Amino acid sequence: MGTGTEDYYRERAPEYDQVYLKLERQEDLRAIRAWLPAVFRGRRVLDVASGTGYWTDVFADHAAFILATDVNDAPLEVARGRREWPTHVQFAMADAFDLGHVPGEFNAAFVGFFWSHIPRASLEQFLRGLFRRLDDDAVVVFMDNRYVEGSNHPIFRTDDQGNTFQRRKMENGTEWDVLKNFPSLESLKSTLEQYVPRVTIRCWDYYWAATCSS
Ligand SMILES: C[S@@+](CC[C@H](N)C(=O)[O-])C[C@H]1O[C@@H](n2cnc3c(N)ncnc32)[C@H](O)[C@@H]1O
Numbered sequence: 001m002g003t004g005t006e007d008y009y010r011e012r013a014p015e016y017d018q019v020y021l022k023l024e025r026q027e028d029l030r031a032i033r034a035w036l037p038a039v040f041r042g043r044r045v046l047d048v049a050s051g052t053g054y055w056t057d058v059f060a061d062h063a064a065f066i067l068a069t070d071v072n073d074a075p076l077e078v079a080r081g082r083r084e085w086p087t088h089v090q091f092a093m094a095d096a097f098d099l100g101h102v103p104g105e106f107n108a109a110f111v112g113f114f115w116s117h118i119p120r121a122s123l124e125q126f127l128r129g130l131f132r133r134l135d136d137d138a139v140v141v142f143m144d145n146r147y148v149e150g151s152n153h154p155i156f157r158t159d160d161q162g163n164t165f166q167r168r169k170m171e172n173g174t175e176w177d178v179l180k181n182f183p184s185l186e187s188l189k190s191t192l193e194q195y196v197p198r199v200t201i202r203c204w205d206y207y208w209a210a211t212c213s214s
Helices: 006-021 023-039 054-059 073-080 120-132 185-192
Strands: 044-048 065-070 089-093 106-112 134-145 155-158 164-169 175-179 198-203 207-213
Touching: 006 023, 006 073, 023 054, 023 134, 023 207, 044 054, 054 065, 054 106, 065 073, 073 089, 120 134, 120 185, 185 198, 185 207
Parallel strands: 044 065, 044 106, 065 089, 106 134
Antiparallel strands: 134 207, 155 164, 164 175, 198 207
């Protein structure tokens, strides 16, 4: 069980943050940065597939505790060096499909730009494992890309399960076929409502966020 993107993101770690420099996305990013921290104020947050910690940084000073986890140490290493972190922010390697081993108790989770990399057939297992780790009154934010022609890599292949793939190039010239799904907002909501009573979907031009609460 996995996303098939593990090797790709290990190699991409040093150049990953460039994705947040795309000019056309800056207004959205500003809006999300203004909205997100209050959602996690005073909460104990499990940051799943936290990567280089771009979003961890956004809510770090508002949360009571954050365990930022990723299957790869390379992006976590970038995250550790991103800033001087408060002591309530910690980092650990963890497979998002095996969160049972992660120490701690959490009443919030952030899952940034990971949903799109989960094979459709593995989504249920991931969500079941995640919600099992959270208190009943937890708040969970899933956030990811909307497909916008010209801003996203084009989809070049769809497999027989409906997973879509992009062909991406790294700075060293290597090419990678990367699973990247773009769920409809309706399917997001109906999927999440199987796990939590309240699901609110927010949309910007380039991003969506689903906030789950009891
Ligand atoms: C698109 S990046 C998102 C990083 C960060 N959350 C953000 O929003 O900037 C996806 C991350 O998922 C991680 N990843 C891939 N497969 C994983 C798995 N099975 N378990 C945990 N993390 C995984 C990658 O290492 C990468 O850091």
